[in-house]
Amino acid sequence: MNLFGVLEMGGAGMSAERLRAEVVTSNLANVETTRTPEGGPYRRRMVRFRAEVPHASPFQLAFERSTGGRSVRVDAIVTDQAAPERRYQPGHPDADGQGYVAYPAIQPVAEMADLLGAVRAYEANAASVQAAKQMIQQAIEILR
Amino acid sequence: MNTPISGLRILPAEIETGLGREAGAGPGFADTLHSALQEVDRLQGEANRETGGVLAGGTTDVHGAMIAVEKADLAFQLMLEVRNKIVQAYQEVSRLQF
Numbered sequence: 215m216n217l218f219g220v221l222e223m224g225g226a227g228m229s230a231e232r233l234r235a236e237v238v239t240s241n242l243a244n245v246e247t248t249r250t251p252e253g254g255p256y257r258r259r260m261v262r263f264r265a266e267v268p269h270a271s272p273f274q275l276a277f278e279r280s281t282g283g284r285s286v287r288v289d290a291i292v293t294d295q296a297a298p299e300r301r302y303q304p305g306h307p308d309a310d311g312q313g314y315v316a317y318p319a320i321q322p323v324a325e326m327a328d329l330l331g332a333v334r335a336y337e338a339n340a341a342s343v344q345a346a347k348q349m350i351q352q353a354i355e356i357l358r
Numbered sequence: 359m360n361t362p363i364s365g366l367r368i369l370p371a372e373i374e375t376g377l378g379r380e381a382g383a384g385p386g387f388a389d390t391l392h393s394a395l396q397e398v399d400r401l402q403g404e405a406n407r408e409t410g411g412v413l414a415g416g417t418t419d420v421h422g423a424m425i426a427v428e429k430a431d432l433a434f435q436l437m438l439e440v441r442n443k444i445v446q447a448y449q450e451v452s453r454l455q456f
Contacts, residue, residue: 343421
């Protein structure tokens with residue numbers, strides 16, 4: 215791993231967690247959304263993370279295998295296939311023949327907990343970036 | 359914010375007469391220093407590009423720009439300390455009395 219490998223891994227973690235927070239926020243914003251461009255109610259989205267070898271020169275890669283350090287990236291944003299929640303609201307413009315409206319199957323409390331998790335994970339990654347920076351600075355201090 | 363330090367390039371003539379390599383030896387010290395300087399310069403360019411991207415609204419990763427700036431800063435600090443050490447050694451030698 216090069217001098218900045220830890221910094222880059224921490225940065226990748228921060229990027230991934232930021233995207234997760236974005237997806238969760240989108241779920242929270244659309245708790246009551248009954249119309250989407252694809253038709254039907256909004257469907258809950260989730261991120262899927264994937265560990266990957268940080269892209270580097272072949273020389274660095276050869277060294278990388280021995281340390282086993284893995285970066286992270288968002289592999290895909292998957293849509294929850296759970297059936298929408300049906301509520302009886304006859305006056306609603308999106309109500310079907312029997313007066314039921316399909317609402318997204320989203321639990322706001324669960325989404326809030328997920329959001330908190332993303333924020334805390336972002337914090338932890340920021341702390342690892344800080345730690346890596348301090349280590350490099352300590353090494354430079356030796357020269358002084 | 360960051361002025362490129364590529365202007366500080368060592369002139370080829372100086373390399374040949376001064377700190378040049380011996381015949382058949384590996385890369386000279388001046389070459390090593392030169393490539394280190396180029397690396398610092400590259401990192402500063404990257405930091406400039408990243409911050410520019412964030413300010414212009416092109417990228418959304420603020421932390422990416424911050425990390426790029428930190429990398430450039432650390433590389434510059436290291437380069438500066440190495441330079442200080444070299445100048446210090448040179449001054450020690452020039453003070454030698456016979």
